[in-house]
Amino acid sequence: MTNESGGVTNPVSKLLSSLKIDGYILALIGMVVLASILPVHGQVAAVLGVVVKLAIALLFFLHGAKLSREAVIAGITHWRLHLTILAFTFVMFPILGLAVSKSGVLSPTMAAGMVFLACLPSTVQSSIAFTSIARGNVAAAVCAASASNLLGIFLTPVLVSLLMHKTGGAGDWKSIQDIIVQLLLPFIAGQLARPVVGGWIEKHKPLIGYVDRGSILLVVYSAFSAAVVGGLWKRVSPLELVTLLVVCGVLLAVVMIATTLGARALGFSKADEIAIVFCGSKKSLATGVPMAGILFPGATAGVLVLPLMIFHQIQLMACSILAQHYAKRPADDVTDGVQEPSAAR
Template structure:
C-alpha cells in the first residue's frame, strides 16, 4: 500500500491539492474565475463521455433499473439509517450541532462528476454511473429537504425550490452529454486516436473540485471554528462511517450478482455525498442555524471520500489493465 501511494501520481496530486488549498486557498474574484473554469471542465468531461459512449451503452445504462435502485437505496436509505443509528455515539463525541451537520451529510444526494469520473478511471459502467448519479441529484433536491425537516428541523419553515438546481444540472451535465452523443460520429475517431484525453479530464476535474471545495472551507474559517481535538474526532467519525459504507457498497452488489463493471458503478455512486449541492441546500434549509458547523462534516467527508476513491479507482484500473 505504501509503495502504491508513493508511486501513484494522481494520489499524490490529491494530497497536494488539499495542502495547497490550506496554505494558498483561492478566494474572492479568483475563486469565481476558478469556479467558471471548473464548471467548463466538467461540461467538457460530460461532452467527451457522451462522444465516447456508444448508443447501445447509453440505452443499457438507462434500462439498468436494478443498479439505479441499489444506488438510490444506499444514498437515501442506508446512509440515513446508519446516521440516525449513530446518534448515541456521535452526539457525546461531536456535540449536537456537528451531529446535525453529520446527519445532514447522510441526507444529501451522491456526487455527480466525481462519481462518474472515478467509475471511468476504474473502468466501470460509466453509462449507468451517469444515470444513477444524475438521478440521485435530481431526486435529492426533493428528498433531502424532507429528511432534514423530519429529523433535524422538526418542521421546516422554509420552502425549497429545486427548479434552479434542476436547470443547472441539466445544462451542466445532460446537455453536454447529449451534444456529445449527437456529435459522436465526428468526435469519436479523434478520441480513439487520443485515448488518454478523457482520462486527463477525469482526473483533472477531480483535482479541481478538491482544490476549490477545500479552499472554500479554509476561507470560511475552517480551522478557527472547532478545536483540534474535535476536528480529529470528526475526521475519525467520517473515516469509520465511510469505511462501513464502502464495505457495504463493495459486498452487497457482489451478493446480488452484479457484474464487475456494475459493482464499480454502485461502489462509487452509492458511497459518496455531494458538497457542491450540499452547501447551497444548507444555506436555504438552515437559516439562523450555525451554518459553519452544519457544513463542516460534509466538507471533511467529501475530502476523505475523494482521496480514498482516488486510490481505489487507480488500483482497480491497474488491475483491469494487468499492471497488478
C-alpha cells in the same frame, strides 16, 4: 514497472502504488494546502467562480461524450441488479449518513458533510474499472453507475433538501435550475456530440483525463478558498479530522458488507455481486464537488466536501484490495467478465 502510457514508472509513483495511495488524492490535498495559504479574494474570486462554472460544464460534457450508449444498452435489461444498486446508493446510504449525523460523534458541520456524502450518486470510472479488474459484470456496472449519476442530478438535491432541512421554495428551484444548466445540459450535449467527438476522445484519453481531473482540482481550490476566507481552520480541529477518517472508514466497511451479503441473499451470480459491491458502495467526487458548489454557499461547500474527499480515498484503497481478492477466484466462476443472466434475475 510501466505506467498506462507504456513509460517507466518513477520511484515516487511506485511507492504510492505500493502504499495504495492515489496520486490524485495528493493533488487534491495540495489544492487544500494552496487554498489555505493563498486563498482568492474579491474580484479574483469572482473571476475564478466564472472559470469554475465553465470547467464544470466542460467536465460533464466530456462525461456525456465518453459514455458509450452501446455499453449502456448491453446492461440495461438487468433491471433487478440496477434497482438493487440504486437502493443501496439512494436509500441505505442516506439512512446511514443520517444515523451518523445524529450520533453526536462529529460536529454539526462535519455531520452535515456526511449526510451530503451519503446523498451522492456512485462513481462511474472507478466502479467500472474495479468491476473489470475483479472479473465481474462490466456491462451491468457501466449501466448502473451511469444511471446512478444521471438520477443523482435530480435525486441528490431532493435528498439533501429532505435530510438537511434546506429551505424550500425559490432557493431549491434555483439550485435545480443551476444543476440542469451546469450538469445535465452539458452531459446531454456530450451525448449528442459523441458521434462527432467520440473517436477523438478515444484517441486522446490521457488528455481528457487531465482535463477531467484538472476541472475537479480547480473546483476544490475555489471551494476551499471560500471556506478558508470564512474561517475553515478555526472551526475544524486535527482531532475532528482523525475522527472523520475513522467514521468514513467504518461507514464504508458497513456498506461493503451490506452490499456483499445483500447480493448473496438475493441470489445474484458472483459477477453480479461484484458489480453491486463496487457500484453500490462508492460515492462520486467528480459529481459531489461541483454539486456542493451549486447547492451550498462557497464557504460552506468547502467544509462539506471534506468528508467526501476522505471517503473517496478510503474507498479507492479498499476497493483496490477487494478487486484483487475477487480476481483470484477460479476461472470457471467467470464468463468473460460478464455473466449470463442468473436464475435470480
